[in-house]
Amino acid sequence: MAIIAIQDLTKRFGPKSASRPAVDGFSLTVEPGEIFGLLGPNGAGKSTLIKMLTTLLPATSGQATIAGCDIGRQPMGVQRRIGYVPQALSVDGTLTGYENLLILAKLYGVPRRQRLDRIGAVLQYVGLESVAHRLVNTYSGGMIRRLEMAQATLHRPPVLFLDEPTVGLDPVARKAMWDLILQLRHDYGTTVFLTTHFMEEADVLCDRIAMLYHGQQVAIGTPAALKATVPHPETTPGASPETTMDDVFIHYTRNALTTETEGGYRDTSTTRRTAKRLG
Amino acid sequence: MTRQPHAAPLNDWANGTRVTAPIADFAAKALVAAELEVRKLRHDPIQLFTRAVQPVLWLTIFGQVFTQVRGIPTGGLSYMDFMTPGILAQSVLFMSIFTGLLVIWEKDLGILHKLMVSPAPKSALVLGKAIGAGVRCLSQLLIVYIVAALLGVGLSWRPLDILGVATVVMLGAALFSTFSLIVACWAQTHERVMGVGQLMMMPLFFASNAIYPIDIMPGWLQVVSRLNPLTYMVDALRNLMLVEPAGSYSLGLSMSILIGVSALLIAFCGRLYPRLVR
16 A cells, blocks of 8 residues: 555645646655655745645645545644654754754653653664764754754654755765665665755665656656656767766756746755755 | 664554543643753753843832832832832743744744644644743743842742742743744744834833833723733732732732633634744
């Protein structure tokens, strides 16, 4: 049975006539244990889609179930079953790493007897046990991201949503994040739903990829299958002989640069700030 | 990174879904949200006392001068005794009316998103913030008591009275901080929350019984003052803080109004709260 099932999910900001929907009739199923990547240019609706799936934003129409819970009718059920690492900061810099985890464990209702064991285990899992009692604002970008992963997996969710998990990380920290994501899938069979702008990341990490453009799904498949659909870029001199995910991205979102994107300033400012804090 | 054994059952949310009583769950989650605020304060306690200047100035300068004037009819009370509860209420108001700024800050950082996707009732998160504001305001209680004692105000030192004062301070802080959170849900930006806070704090203060009795106000202002929750906070404090209780309403009435209005605002704010992360 699909662990994520999305049907005709639509989000429209403002009245029906005013604008095209931010997400337009999106449908998708994701199988348990799959790592699924959502790609698309800025303003394509990736964040809106993730916000709907994580119950932050009500859908205008359509439906979705996550681990059997309907996002509209059983938001609490969904919340108990998912972990979410937003693109922006989600740990509190004025608390220690341990305290961040402790508060979340309590909010998620992890039983008191198990709390310390769980926090210890998850800290060890992400390799932060030695700095657990330091204030988070002394952490490096990679450490913050790993703490956020620890926080999001503390209640052992079957589904993990990651919104641009490696934005602003250096190559070493990025590689460590990839390992961590693969490790989670290997150890716990966690289903991962992520968005990214790094084509290499999508290629290495994801079993399947969907391309979102103007709120609509324009392509879906394994990285290999998607590459096969793109005509070989012979025209570019000096390009690598093989089709890359970059080519796929450009092929499906060719007009991205010429289109106006909504909320561009805010998105950019958030991304830049995220990149700055992690950098 | 060490690999963990499959010791604990995976996805233990599925088995034995703990259907605790919703009220107990609500209270527990609110206390966790409050713990979050208190832990933050513990790492940076200095901020508690940076706001101490204002009540000290009001008591030492304004209070001392107006005691000489004797122009305000305060019954048998000295003007200092009369205004001290008013100044405590004022500093609670001024401190909590900007709570919305904190939540906008957390929203801009992204921390708020994390709390919003947790399975906690949103109004419990609001209540947690309100309790946090209350704890913050207890520092003002300490400062006002010290200064007032030095100035010879007839304070009641019965433990039960002091406990009552602390309760009223917490309630007042909860009320005005929730009001500020509601503003934040509508306004969404620092500037607007700041603006509304500035706009509200002086009228709320002056249209109340904090530094003069309602009886000497013009008729229309009396009406406004009687609708102002700050009036009931000040009145409850006058009943509890001083050696001779000097409130014009019963303590029960004032407390009921404070509790009732706070509860309404928290419930309402809980409904609006998700707007912040949309």
